[in-house]
Amino acid sequence: MRIGIDLDNTLADYGNVVGQMCRVHGVETGGGDPKLALRAYLRAAGREAEWTALQGELYGPLMEGAEPFPGAVNFLISAAAAGADCIVVSHRTPRPIAGQAHDLHAAARAWIKGHLPPGLEVHLAETKQEKLSRIGKLRVDVFIDDLPELLGAAGFPAGVAKVLFDPRGEHPEQPGVERFRTWAEIAARLLG
Ligand SMILES: [Mg+2]
Known part of the structure; x- marks a missing residue:
C-alpha cells in the first residue's frame, strides 16, 4: 500500500x-x-x-516549535513495519507571500528530518494544482489531509481513497471521504 x-x-x-x-x-x-x-x-x-x-x-x-500530532510518528513506524510506503506531499510557496524571505521548503525539510522517522519520501509542491497532480503521479492508494477542500477539489485524482484528518471534529461529513480525529484511528483503519 x-x-x-x-x-x-x-x-x-x-x-x-x-x-x-x-x-x-x-x-x-x-x-x-x-x-x-x-x-x-x-x-x-x-x-x-x-x-x-x-x-x-x-x-x-x-x-x-511545531510537534508531530500524537500518534503520527507511531503511524509512520507501524506503516513501514507493515510494508506500506508513506509519502509526504505538501503544498507550500518557496518563500512567504509577505514579510521576511524565509526559505519555507528548507524549514519543512529540516522539521521532517528532526521529527519524523528517517527515509520518508517527501514532495514539496509550490501550488495546490501541483500537489494534486503529484498525488496522482505518485499512484498512492490513499491520501490523508486536514483540508476538506483539498480532498474535495475537482482535480483530485480518481481512484485515490480520501481520508480527512479532523482533530477538532469541526468538519461536516463529505461524500467519499472518511473522517478521523486521531492518528490512532487512522492507523486502525488503514493498518489494522
Ligand atoms: Mg495541511
Whole structure:
C-alpha cells in the first residue's frame, strides 16, 4: 500500500506555536482553534497584513516549535513495519507571500528530518494544482489531509481513497471521504 500524507496541520501540529502567539497578542482562544482566533483578532483590528506575515514566520523559522500530532510518528513506524510506503506531499510557496524571505521548503525539510522517522519520501509542491497532480503521479492508494477542500477539489485524482484528518471534529461529513480525529484511528483503519 502507498499512503500519501499532507504535512502542515496533518503531521505537523502548530497548536503550541500559535497558542504562544495568541498569548503574546493577548488573544483569548476560548478553547477553539488558536489560529482562527488569532486571525480573527488581527483582521478585526485591521491588521490583516500582519497575519499574512505571521504565517511566513509560522511555516518558516517558527516551524521548529511545531510537534508531530500524537500518534503520527507511531503511524509512520507501524506503516513501514507493515510494508506500506508513506509519502509526504505538501503544498507550500518557496518563500512567504509577505514579510521576511524565509526559505519555507528548507524549514519543512529540516522539521521532517528532526521529527519524523528517517527515509520518508517527501514532495514539496509550490501550488495546490501541483500537489494534486503529484498525488496522482505518485499512484498512492490513499491520501490523508486536514483540508476538506483539498480532498474535495475537482482535480483530485480518481481512484485515490480520501481520508480527512479532523482533530477538532469541526468538519461536516463529505461524500467519499472518511473522517478521523486521531492518528490512532487512522492507523486502525488503514493498518489494522
Ligand atoms: Mg495541511
